[in-house]
Amino acid sequence: MTNWRPDISQLRRPAYLSLAEQIARAIQEGLLPNGTRLLPHRKLADDLKLSVQTVSRAYDELIRRGLISGEIGRGSFVQTRPKEPEPPYLPERLGELVDLSILKPVCEQLHLERMREAFGWLAENLPSSSALSFRPNMVFPRHRVVAAEWLARCGLDISPLNISITNGATSGMTVALMSVAPPGATVATEAISHHTLVPLSSYLGLHLEGLPIDHDGMIPAALDEACRKGVIRAVFLQPSVINPTATLMSAERRQALAEVAQRHDIAIIENDILGPLVEGRPAPIAAYAPERTLYVTSFTKITVPGLRIGYLAAPDRYVAAVANRHLVSNWMATPSIAEIATRWVSDGTAMDLVNWQRGALAVRHAIAEEVFAGLPYHAHPQSLHVWLPLPEGHAEEGFVSQARLRGVAIAPGSSFRTCDQHWHPAVRISLGSTTERELRTGLGILASLASGNPEALLLAI
Structure with a gap:
């Protein structure tokens, strides 16, 4: 709970929107930090001599703006984010970077040909x-x-x-x-x-x-x-x-x-x-x-x-x-x-491509098994990726940064985390987003980083 209270003298019509604006400003100015529990609807309504419906509409407006969350049975809480969450993958592939950050199926010329054929058929049969x-x-x-x-x-x-x-x-x-x-x-x-x-x-x-x-x-x-x-x-x-x-x-x-x-x-x-x-x-x-x-x-x-x-x-x-x-x-x-x-x-084309994908993934997983021998990674024969828990002492952010400096992009495990309990740093590595040759190169760099001694990244300034 917080000591900050809305100023009743500053309320204007419509009251619910004016109240929502006051609370929004308090959040933006840091008077209501992230995680702060707001007063219950009825308590705030009594304090401000408003109807419960007015307060409820104000809270609904703040939920719509993404400034608070309402949890039935627990109350309403400030939920601010300093910035938009970054995607775990690169927005685009840059230069010679081996991009293992985005989850994609294995694709070859076959797939482009199938799509071109499909659009040709569509042109005649739409x-x-x-x-x-x-x-x-x-x-x-x-x-x-x-x-x-x-x-x-x-x-x-x-x-x-x-x-x-x-x-x-x-x-x-x-x-x-x-x-x-x-x-x-x-x-x-x-x-x-x-x-x-x-x-x-x-x-x-x-x-x-x-x-x-x-x-x-x-x-x-x-x-x-x-x-x-x-x-x-x-x-x-x-x-x-x-x-x-x-x-x-x-x-x-x-x-x-x-x-x-x-x-x-x-x-x-x-x-x-x-x-x-x-x-x-x-x-x-x-x-x-x-x-x-x-x-x-x-x-x-x-x-x-x-x-x-x-x-x-x-x-x-x-x-x-x-x-x-x-x-x-x-x-x-x-x-x-x-x-x-x-x-x-x-x-039957869809199922044919599914069967093709299984075969292609088998090859990719064989490469991962060979290169990651001795590392405790998680995978499935038909998964498009592997999950690599980082060895003791490796910080997730540092590992991802070091990999990027060595020319390999991967997805930080924290992008997939929904709670903080019992978290172990990890990274997700896509197997289908590049060629077999690039995959082997990228996995080799990651294996070398994971097997080596962790060291903080120094930046020249």
Whole structure:
């Protein structure tokens, strides 16, 4: 709590906006530091002789601006960020830098040829609805039927009526979060999670609670305890290899987490963008709790990065919310790209590229196994990356900086951290974002740095 109080004499109409402005200025001037708990709605209303509704509107406005977060059962807290969070990858590739920072599938000339062929086909076969219609329901019925076939390959049995076509996984994640968690709600996730989830939750006015993980993913007892202590509205999970530690969650763990969610009646958002790429994986969590799981998958990481299309499958209770939020945030997915995805699923091209990707990744993982011999890294045969916990004494920021000076870009592990407990410095290293030769060179430099004695970086000034 803070000693600072709004000045009632400075309030102007509309009162809620004037109050929000006063609090915003106090935050900007440092009078309300990050993490400060604000007065409860009713207490502040009584102090200022305002209605509770006026104070609630002021707090909602501050949540919309990203200045505070509201946690049901706990209160409202200042949540300032000194600057926008930096992405874990380079915004562009520079010079001779070996860029292992951005997560990409392995791509060769084959992929460019497939896209060129697809656009050639599209030029001759583009339906009038895809070019001329503004109405999603006029454009996508056929695409949803084919999407249901693809989701069956992912282990999901769902009606086409429950599927939304999205512009990739990020769009699907955003719509899913908006559909299950209103501003001020709390969403649980793994302690090491998706790098866009932290800023995305902030922009949506959500509180993100990172929970402990082990070798099998999120610990069910931790989710159960978080649900009992506070009002958790949803849990965001990445059970199939795409998570930063490249963990493939067991069927037993998936079922246990689904049972916790059912017991506390919370929604599940399952991010499964690798889909059928991962061989021998258990059924999706959505198969264990179909009545509450919003399932996200896409094609960009398993076929061609330019095929920015994905599927969001939602249970009946969320179908209307998903449709409405998708309309206001995206209106609809890009019809021409959806046409290509639908054709590729139907004619087998998509699965052919998935199978090709498995073979290419096997080669990349063999290189990593050879070069990183003796280092305690984490990977999966179909992961697009490896997760390298840094040896004792190595600081994450220094390691990333030294690697960059030696010509290798990597993603700092802190970009994926959602809580501060039990953190061990680490880096994520992409295997598919460059050629095999460059990959071997880059991994060799990283292995040398990890095996050597850590030393502070000195800059000439």
